[in-house]
Amino acid sequence: MRRSIATVCVSGTLDDKLTAAAAAGFDGIELFENDLVVSPWSPAGIRRRCADLGLTIDLYQPFRDFEAVPDELLKANLSRAERKFEVMAELGTDTVLVCSSVSPAAVDDDDLATAHLSLLADRAAAHGMRIAYEALAWGRHVSTWDHSWRIVQQADHPALGLCLDSFHVLSREIPPDGIAGITPGKIFFLQLADAPHLRMDVLQWSRHHRLFPGQGAFDLPRFLGLVLSAGYSGPLSLEVFNDVFRQSDPARTAVDAMRSLTLLEDRLATLPAAPRTSPTPASTAPHASTAAPHASATPPHASATAAAPHASASATAPHASTAAPHASATAPHASASAPHAAPAVQLADRPGVRRLPPAPRLTGHAFTEFAVDGHSGPELRSALRGLGFAHTGQHRTKPVELWEQGACRIVLNSAVTHPGPAAISAFAVTSENPPLSLARAEALSAPAHLNVREPGEAELAAITAPDGTSVLVTHPGDNWRSDFLPTGTPAGPGAGLLTVDHLGLTQPFDHFDEAGLFYHSVLGLEHLPTEEYAAPYGLMRSRAVSDPQRTVRVALTVALLRRGEWAPAVSDPQHVAFATADLIATARALSLPPLPVPANYYADLAARFGLTDDFVATLREHGILFDRDPSGGELLHLYTPVFGGRVFFEITERRAGYDRFGEPNAPVRMAAQRHRRLTTTP
Numbered sequence: 001m002r003r004s005i006a007t008v009c010v011s012g013t014l015d016d017k018l019t020a021a022a023a024a025g026f027d028g029i030e031l032f033e034n035d036l037v038v039s040p041w042s043p044a045g046i047r048r049r050c051a052d053l054g055l056t057i058d059l060y061q062p063f064r065d066f067e068a069v070p071d072e073l074l075k076a077n078l079s080r081a082e083r084k085f086e087v088m089a090e091l092g093t094d095t096v097l098v099c100s101s102v103s104p105a106a107v108d109d110d111d112l113a114t115a116h117l118s119l120l121a122d123r124a125a126a127h128g129m130r131i132a133y134e135a136l137a138w139g140r141h142v143s144t145w146d147h148s149w150r151i152v153q154q155a156d157h158p159a160l161g162l163c164l165d166s167f168h169v170l171s172r173e174i175p176p177d178g179i180a181g182i183t184p185g186k187i188f189f190l191q192l193a194d195a196p197h198l199r200m201d202v203l204q205w206s207r208h209h210r211l212f213p214g215q216g217a218f219d220l221p222r223f224l225g226l227v228l229s230a231g232y233s234g235p236l237s238l239e240v241f242n243d244v245f246r247q248s249d250p251a252r253t254a255v256d257a258m259r260s261l262t263l264l265e266d267r268l269a270t271l272p273a274a275p276r277t278s279p280t281p282a283s284t285a286p287h288a289s290t291a292a293p294h295a296s297a298t299p300p301h302a303s304a305t306a307a308a309p310h311a312s313a314s315a316t317a318p319h320a321s322t323a324a325p326h327a328s329a330t331a332p333h334a335s336a337s338a339p340h341a342a343p344a345v346q347l348a349d350r351p352g353v354r355r356l357p358p359a360p361r362l363t364g365h366a367f368t369e370f371a372v373d374g375h376s377g378p379e380l381r382s383a384l385r386g387l388g389f390a391h392t393g394q395h396r397t398k399p400v401e402l403w404e405q406g407a408c409r410i411v412l413n414s415a416v417t418h419p420g421p422a423a424i425s426a427f428a429v430t431s432e433n434p435p436l437s438l439a440r441a442e443a444l445s446a447p448a449h450l451n452v453r454e455p456g457e458a459e460l461a462a463i464t465a466p467d468g469t470s471v472l473v474t475h476p477g478d479n480w481r482s483d484f485l486p487t488g489t490p491a492g493p494g495a496g497l498l499t500v501d502h503l504g505l506t507q508p509f510d511h512f513d514e515a516g517l518f519y520h521s522v523l524g525l526e527h528l529p530t531e532e533y534a535a536p537y538g539l540m541r542s543r544a545v546s547d548p549q550r551t552v553r554v555a556l557t558v559a560l561l562r563r564g565e566w567a568p569a570v571s572d573p574q575h576v577a578f579a580t581a582d583l584i585a586t587a588r589a590l591s592l593p594p595l596p597v598p599a600n601y602y603a604d605l606a607a608r609f610g611l612t613d614d615f616v617a618t619l620r621e622h623g624i625l626f627d628r629d630p631s632g633g634e635l636l637h638l639y640t641p642v643f644g645g646r647v648f649f650e651i652t653e654r655r656a657g658y659d660r661f662g663e664p665n666a667p668v669r670m671a672a673q674r675h676r677r678l679t680t681t682p
């Protein structure tokens with residue numbers, strides 16, 4: 001399938017946008033009128049530039065406020081349209097998007113809208129062009145996909161079809177199911193956008209908060225499945241209005257966008273097989289002869305479907321019952337199409353649908369590496385010792401140390417070129433099939449590079465995450481430890497730390513959604529519910545990803561707005577959380593004072609959860625924080641101060657299936673770390 005991206009998705013001038021789209025591997029673009037208007041290039045020049053980059057212009061958009069208006073306005077609108085058709089001819093594009101009118105001049109009259117759109121389609125057809133009519137969710141009289149489809153059906157014009165935009169469809173309550181029954185060939189264009197669930201004005205929601213598929217809450221695989229079931233074979237085009245993407249590096253945004261489409265196509269495989277759409281009679285043809293370029297576009301679908309070798313076999317309906325989830329979806333049309341119904345088709349098996357190497361099962365954290373310098377190195381060493389770690393290995397050729405306790409492994413790497421605060425520079429996870437993990441990463445535009453190494457050293461391939469962290473994928477049996485000479489100090493039980501519970505990675509503001517999609521798609525981790533909380537320096541958002549077995553958890557956090565100027569320069573620390581089976585015993589065994597927690601916190605804790613005085617006193621004695629989830633799972637956890645300017649540690653004890661990260665306690669931690677920094681910095 002062809003992949004396109006609307007120029008509105010990315011930042012910059014038209015040239016920046018085109019270059020980014022081409023570099024990321026897109027086949028085409030939707031050209032936004034505004035990008036054309038501000039461009040120094042002529043339409044023909046834009047066409048040449050696109051051709052040079054291997055891009056087609058798949059859609060020109062938008063044309064606004066056209067239909068169901070008084071005669072005078074209609075005249076003006078038609079002459080405006082003529083000008084646009086001329087521009088489109090120069091651009092070499094044949095489809096224009098017409099959004100449902102938002103004009104106060106528009107009247108609520110479907111017959112009039114139909115008549116006007118037919119008139120426009122006549123004019124378009126005379127130029128060899130066609131109209132894709134899109135119901136904006138805030139359209140004045142037409143705001144749902146089914147309403148726009150009724151009008152398109154009523155017009156029954158070969159040069160008038162639908163533009164379906166997942167945002168407008170899925171942001172409304174009207175179920176999308178009937179989309180599968182739309183006449184083949186009548187969906188002229190498909191726009192894909194995801195979005196978080198937000199209770200807000202739908203126009204604001206659409207213009208500021210759209211996301212690439214897989215980054216939000218919409219069920220886009222199912223939506224795409226419905227559209228493909230209706231025989232759509234045009235481009236999959238991303239149309240994402242997002243305030244952050246509009247001001248981020250377009251090259252990166254375009255890669256993120258392509259990754260989202262690749263994952264979405266692959267997710268089609270998870271859909272139940274859908275019944276093949278029957279050949280609904282194509283539009284009867286008063287306009288057929290005028291609609292030259294697309295007259296032929298419609299029939300191939302119809303005839304291909306009609307000629308399907310399975311057409312008659314399906315009448316025996318062995319698949320009809322297996323297609324349950326979609327059977328009801330197509331219900332209104334099902335009876336009409338039943339005699340022609342073909343066997344269920346796996347949409348993902350269609351030619352041109354990309355499939356990804358499956359994400360192999362992850363089995364845990366192999367190690368976490370900190371980059372340290374002459375200042376932060378000693379601080380981290382002493383912190384690790386205080387937590388019960390032992391320095392067990394020294395790298396054969398580099399200033400790199402291995403520290404261990406239980407199955408927790410920390411690597412301190414002093415081979416840094418730029419001194420600065422300590423940072424989590426890399427983390428390694430174990431995979432049942434690292435080569436497959438790397439192949440998947442490559443297919444998702446996240447190619448691995450080999451770590452610099454010396455002869456005889458373990459080969460570790462690293463994928464670069466959006467924040468620059470190297471993600472290494474190793475096999476549990478890989479002998480990366482043989483790169484380290486034993487120091488002779490054994491890793492003892494220490495303070496009872498068992499494994500890495502999670503990593504906490506604060507993300508750069510511009511790359512938060514990109515990071516979520518990266519870990520979700522590349523490592524196959526699932527998103528856990530997003531949380532927001534009020535922290536001392538502003539509102540924070542936290543979104544964790546994890547494998548189903550919870551052996552690899554990464555909590556991504558970001559400030560909801562770009563950080564204000566007054567917050568300390570280094571206010572976004574990263575951390576490693578270790579799991580223990582008994583936090584109170586572990587706390588007693590530590591030779592490192594935990595982060596002091598204010599008495600007010602414990603008073604509130606007792607009031608909120610009805611804990612016994614004794615228990616609260618014990619928590620307080622050890623600086624342990626507490627949380628309980630609605631199903632009774634409990635978290636006991638403690639934090640350390642910040643070391644090396646930027647990193648800290650956490651120790652967790654999860655009870656009764658607690659599955660979150662103690663987010664309500666994060667502001668307490670942040671305030672305490674801030675307080676400590678103020679009181680201990682000279």
Ligand SMILES: O=C(O)c1ccc(O)c(O)c1
Nearest residue numbers: 062099134165206207239
């Ligand atoms: O917000 C808008 O105006 C707008 C314009 C064109 C579209 O395709 C769309 O989905 C929204």
Ligand SMILES: [Mg+2]
Nearest residue numbers: 134165191239
């Ligand atoms: Mg749209």
